[in-house]
Amino acid sequence: MSKSTQYPTSESIQFLRLPAKQERYAVVIAEPTIAELISAQPNFPLLVKTPDEPTYEIRATPNMGLGMFAKRDLKTDELILSERPVLVYPEGFRSSNPPGGPNDRWKIGDYRAVYLDSSRINHSCSPNTIADFDFPSFSFVVRAVREIKEGEEISTMYCGLAAPKSSRRQLLAFCMDSCSCSVCTNYATAVASDARRLAIASYSEWTVVKYLAAESIDPQKLLEDMLQCMRNHEDEGLETALSYPMFLDISGRLSGMVGDQKLADTQKEKAHMFSQIRASYTRAENFVKWLFEPAESMPERLGWAVSHSKDFEHMWNIGFRTQVGR
C-alpha cells in the first residue's frame, strides 16, 4: 500500500488521501498539525485487518432503515470489520465571520467520519459490539462484545447507556425520535432495567475511589457489591461500558485478597480479554493499575496481587490522596 499523500489546500486545511475500498479514497479534512501527526506514524498507514470469512451483510430492518446483520455465528472478541472512512471532517468550520467571533472554530480533535458499511450500524441500548478508531491503520474497528448468532442484528451505542430510558431518549434525540431497540421496546422489563442502569451509574470511578478510602473498608463487602454490579452489566447487556472491565479487574484483585483464588483467576482472564477489545479498556486497566499500585512496583501487565496488607495499604493511600486532590 502506498504512503499517504497530503494535498495542502489552504493554510488551515489539509486533505489526506488514503485508499479506502474499491477505488474509493478516505478524504480527511484536518488541520495541518493533525494531518502531520497522523501521517508521521511509523509505516503509516498499516494495512486494514479484515476477518478471514465475511461476517456481516447490510439489509433492511423492519423499522430503522438499513442495518448490519451477522452472516454467521460470531464469538466474543471476534473482529467483525475494520474499515477506512470515506470522509472525515471537523465538527465545526473555520470562517472569517463565525457566529461566536473570530476565535469560534472547531476544536482540535473533534472530528466525524462517514463509512460505507459501519455507518449502517444501528444503535442499541444493549449493543453487541464495541467500536474503536485505530490510528495506525486509520480504520474503524468493530468487535463482538459477546456471542452473536447468525442473522442477529449487529449494533453499537450512540450514547452513554448507564442511564434510565428517559435520559437515553434525550441523549439520542439528535438522531431519532424514539429508540426501537429491544431494551427500550420491552415495557415488561423497563422498571427493572432502569434500576439496574442507575445502580451501575452510581458506581462511577470516583465512587470506587471514595469507597476504597473509607475507614470501614471491608474487602468481602466491596467484592459482593462489585460482583452485583457486574451481574447488572451482564443482565443489561452492558459489557461495552468502561466500568465493566474496571470492575472485573477490581473484583479479581479483591477475590485474591479474600482468598478466593479461583474467582480471581476467572476475573483476571476475563479482564484481560476485555482489555484487548478496545484501547480505552486499556486506559481503564491503567487507571485501576494506578489506583492499586504505584507504577514502579508493577512487574506484571495486570499486576494481580494476593498480598492483602500490601494492596490494602496502597488502596488506602492512593484512594485518599485522590479524594483530597479532587
Ligand SMILES: C[S@@+](CC[C@H](N)C(=O)[O-])C[C@H]1O[C@@H](n2cnc3c(N)ncnc32)[C@H](O)[C@@H]1O
Ligand atoms: C448511522 S445511521 C444507521 C443506519 C441507518 N439505519 C440507515 O438506514 O442508513 C443512524 C440512523 O438510523 C436510525 N436508527 C439507528 N438506530 C436506531 C434505533 N435504535 N431506533 C430507531 N432508529 C434508529 C435513525 O434514523 C438514525 O438517525
